[in-house]
Amino acid sequence: MLTHLECTRCGDRYPADRPQSVCPNDAGVLYARYDLDKIKRSFSPARLAGRAPTMWRYDAVLPEADPVTLGEGFTPMLPSREYPNVFIKDEGLNPTGSFKARGLSACVTMARRFGLKKLAIPSAGNAAGALAAYAAAAALEAHIFMPKDVPSANRIECDYYGAHVTLVDGLISDCARKVAELKDSESWKKDGWFDVSTTKEPYRVEGKKTMGYEVAEQLGWTMPQGIIYPTGGGVGLLGMWKAFEEMQVLGWIGRERPKMITVQSSGCAPIVKAWDEGKSAAEMWPNAGTLAAGLRVPKPYADYLILDILKKSKGTAVTATDEEILDATRHWAKVEGIFAAPEGAACLVAYRKLRASGFFKPEDTVVLFNTGSGLKYLDVLDAHVERVLLPAQPAQPAKPATRQIGGIIGPY
Numbered sequence: 001m002l003t004h005l006e007c008t009r010c011g012d013r014y015p016a017d018r019p020q021s022v023c024p025n026d027a028g029v030l031y032a033r034y035d036l037d038k039i040k041r042s043f044s045p046a047r048l049a050g051r052a053p054t055m056w057r058y059d060a061v062l063p064e065a066d067p068v069t070l071g072e073g074f075t076p077m078l079p080s081r082e083y084p085n086v087f088i089k090d091e092g093l094n095p096t097g098s099f100k101a102r103g104l105s106a107c108v109t110m111a112r113r114f115g116l117k118k119l120a121i122p123s124a125g126n127a128a129g130a131l132a133a134y135a136a137a138a139a140l141e142a143h144i145f146m147p148k149d150v151p152s153a154n155r156i157e158c159d160y161y162g163a164h165v166t167l168v169d170g171l172i173s174d175c176a177r178k179v180a181e182l183k184d185s186e187s188w189k190k191d192g193w194f195d196v197s198t199t200k201e202p203y204r205v206e207g208k209k210t211m212g213y214e215v216a217e218q219l220g221w222t223m224p225q226g227i228i229y230p231t232g233g234g235v236g237l238l239g240m241w242k243a244f245e246e247m248q249v250l251g252w253i254g255r256e257r258p259k260m261i262t263v264q265s266s267g268c269a270p271i272v273k274a275w276d277e278g279k280s281a282a283e284m285w286p287n288a289g290t291l292a293a294g295l296r297v298p299k300p301y302a303d304y305l306i307l308d309i310l311k312k313s314k315g316t317a318v319t320a321t322d323e324e325i326l327d328a329t330r331h332w333a334k335v336e337g338i339f340a341a342p343e344g345a346a347c348l349v350a351y352r353k354l355r356a357s358g359f360f361k362p363e364d365t366v367v368l369f370n371t372g373s374g375l376k377y378l379d380v381l382d383a384h385v386e387r388v389l390l391p392a393q394p395a396q397p398a399k400p401a402t403r404q405i406g407g408i409i410g411p412y
């Protein structure tokens with residue numbers, strides 16, 4: 001049912017039967033397009049009953065291929081113990097402990113179908129682990145370029161999955177430059193290399209869009225009033241919005257849409273800044289630093305799409321400080337029983353702010369995305385425990401006071 005790829009900038013169409021990156025005209029992000037009218041005639045939500053609880057239950061709206069799957073997707077939609085009408089979509093239960101599993105499952109599925117061999121990715125953390133795992137499952141090579149101060153779990157899991165890891169002294173944008181340099185090498189075309197960077201190939205968005213289908217299915221094919229989403233590269237935001245548009249054409253939902261809310265760390269908030277200034281693209285955020293490694297994206301490639309979605313959905317963009325994020329991580333753990341990734345807990349900070357400002361009312365149904373498990377951030381979170389709970393302890397010589405963790409700017 002996949003008919004072609006379409007540029008999100010100029011609308012030009014490209015064939016979907018071979019690997020594609022971005023639009024050759026204007027470097028726009030390419031979206032996979034389907035014959036939705038045909039799907040509408042042959043598939044309906046009723047046919048989802050009894051299907052496997054993974055994202056591939058929606059294979060009617062995904063590319064036809066033998067999936068490389070580890071059981072990703074269909075994560076719990078947990079009602080908040082604290083706020084009636086708030087739900088926490090717990091993506092920490094995915095394989096590799098984060099929502100990145102969805103995008104990389106779809107992406108590696110297509111890479112294998114196209115006969116690609118070596119998949120390169122710049123990653124601030126969890127995408128690296130997910131690529132490494134799915135590449136291992138597909139018997140493909142993963143080549144990972146990560147900032148040297150990523151949470152150690154990400155580095156260690158990549159090692160165990162057998163990926164080729166290059167630690168880069170810099171940010172994800174510096175890692176992306178390393179991958180770009182590789183593209184000029186002779187081996188790139190000859191040896192089946194492919195760049196699976198965020199929004200530089202069309203299928204990670206397809207995997208992530210299943211979050212939108214799940215939100216609808218798990219809320220009984222109704223739309224919430226709001227979705228709060230921690231936005232680094234923004235693939236999930238793009239994917240969910242795309243899912244809602246597809247579902248409307250399919251007749252599964254109506255015209256209603258949730259307000260889409262971006263939350264970013266105040267140490268790296270290019271989308272919030274652009275939103276506040278009414279701009280349609282983001283500027284590179286200088287000296288990006290936050291313990292929420294997944295939010296350290298100084299300029300998302302799909303900035304123009306993210307800002308357009310915020311506008312179309314009558315949403316907004318909010319920041320959270322690292323202190324607020326840590327406090328929310330602890331609060332969620334204690335009150336909800338959810339040990340969240342700091343990026344996910346940032347949603348709670350945003351929700352509180354939007355309730356206080358009257359943007360959301362108590363009766364509004366709002367879905368907060370916990371994008372990963374706190375277990376992948378033990379070094380980052382444990383550093384905080386040492387600082388807060390043991391302030392009177394003399395400095396331990398075994399742990400230097402200048403230890404740099406997760407890009408936090410602070411007295412560690």
Ligand SMILES: [Zn+2]
Pocket residue numbers: 007008009010011012023024025026027028
């Ligand atoms: Zn284009």
